[in-house]
Amino acid sequence: MMRHHVILRVITKVLIGPIILFAFYVQFHGDYSPGGGFQAGVIFAVAFILHGLVFGLSTVQKVMPPKWVHKLIALGLLIYAGTGFAGLFMGGQFLEYNVLAHDPIHGQHNGILIIELGVGMTVAAVMIAIYYAFAARPPRISDEEW
Amino acid sequence: MEILINILLFAIMVACAMAIAKIRHLFAVVMLSGAFSLLAALLFVTLDAVDVAFTEAAVGAGISTVLMLGTIALTVRREKPSYRSSFVPLLVVILTGAVLVYGTLDMPNFGDPNAVVHQHVGPEYIERIPKEVDVPNFVTAILASYRGFDTLGEVAVVFTAGIGVVLLLSGLGAKARRPKILAQNSDNNEASS
Structure with a gap:
């Protein structure tokens, strides 16, 4: 916990909103501009990691409890695989998006949007979970020693 | 101009790598490896591979730097000085480098329109994607739709x-x-x- 870094704390508070907004932009605009689930997930996780670095692990874990993070890891993969099975049940092949809407192009758009959401969820949750796992162990170097 | 930028970026990357090899203070090493990743991301931008650059900047320069710092906090701040002879490692590195350089001799020239990837795979995707997927970002279309299984595996x-x-x-x-x-x-x- 960085009690003494006033500038860092103020800048972090200003930055976290735009970072999360940018993550959503990269996530849902991935069909039109560079980006997609992987990048968006990492950027989304960065917002929480930044918050954790500056305000401490216990504060960020109030916003995003480890229990939720662990469930999100699985949920993202399930959404992806579930989209594949949805294609299967709607008369297509596994991961065939053409059947997900009334016409193939819309089906492709829907499929890509949904699986990218799954990718983003898993990646973001994994990154946050790894950060929690590292940060939760008692450090051997105190804050002042850096 | 582009060649000049490439040479400059590569020169800074080599300088970073040498500094990483020399410096014993691990905090500086982690920061330099973050800078190295950012330079690699810039290189990808000059190659028009924006998606890869994005990933490299976010993962290489962002998350892995934080995780490395977390690791330092759990271990020590300084690398232990090594008193062993560095002859064998040097030999291994030089040999590996020589093999890699030898491998590049068989590769098509940079931007060569006759390269294999530009002959049948690339044009086919460029032709098919607007008709079948209709997504402006072809990278997303290939990763999420045509290569959906691979991405699921990833x-x-x-x-x-x-x-x-x-x-x-x-x-x-x-x-x-x-x-x-x-x-x-x-x-x-x-x-x-």
């Missing part, structure tokens, strides 16, 4: 890695086991008494 890999780290480091297993051990102990106590 997500599964990320999932497995995350679960592995959580199980190894966060002590969830220990927490789950402790009550059982206590219960067993109390059983034993009851049995002995």
Whole structure:
């Protein structure tokens, strides 16, 4: 916990909103501009990691409890695989998006949007979970020693 | 102009790499490796590979730097000086480098329109994507639609890695086991008494 870094704390508070907004932009605009689930997930996780670095692990874990993070890891993969099975049940092949809407192009758009959401969820949750796992162990170097 | 930028970026990257090899203070090493990743991302931008640059900047320069710093906080700040002879490692590095350079001799020239990738795979995707997927970002179309299985596998890999780290480091297993051990102990106590 960085009690003494006033500038860092103020800048972090200003930055976290735009970072999360940018993550959503990269996530849902991935069909039109560079980006997609992987990048968006990492950027989304960065917002929480930044918050954790500056305000401490216990504060960020109030916003995003480890229990939720662990469930999100699985949920993202399930959404992806579930989209594949949805294609299967709607008369297509596994991961065939053409059947997900009334016409193939819309089906492709829907499929890509949904699986990218799954990718983003898993990646973001994994990154946050790894950060929690590292940060939760008692450090051997105190804050002042850096 | 582009060649000049490339040479400049590569020169700074080599300088970074040498500094990383020399410096013993691990905090500086981690920061330099973050800078190295950012330079690599810039190189990808000059190659028009914006998606890869994005990933490199976010993962290489962002997350892995933070994780490395977290690791330093758990271990030590300085690298232990090594007194062993560096002859064998040097030989291995030079040999590997020579093999890699030899491998590049067979590669098509940079931007060569006659390269294999530009002959049938690339044009076919460029022709098919507007008709079949209709998404302006072809990288997304290929990754999410044509290569959907591969991406599913990739997500599964990320999932497995995350679960592995959580199980190894966060002590969830220990927490789950402790009550059982206590219960067993109390059983034993009851049995002995």
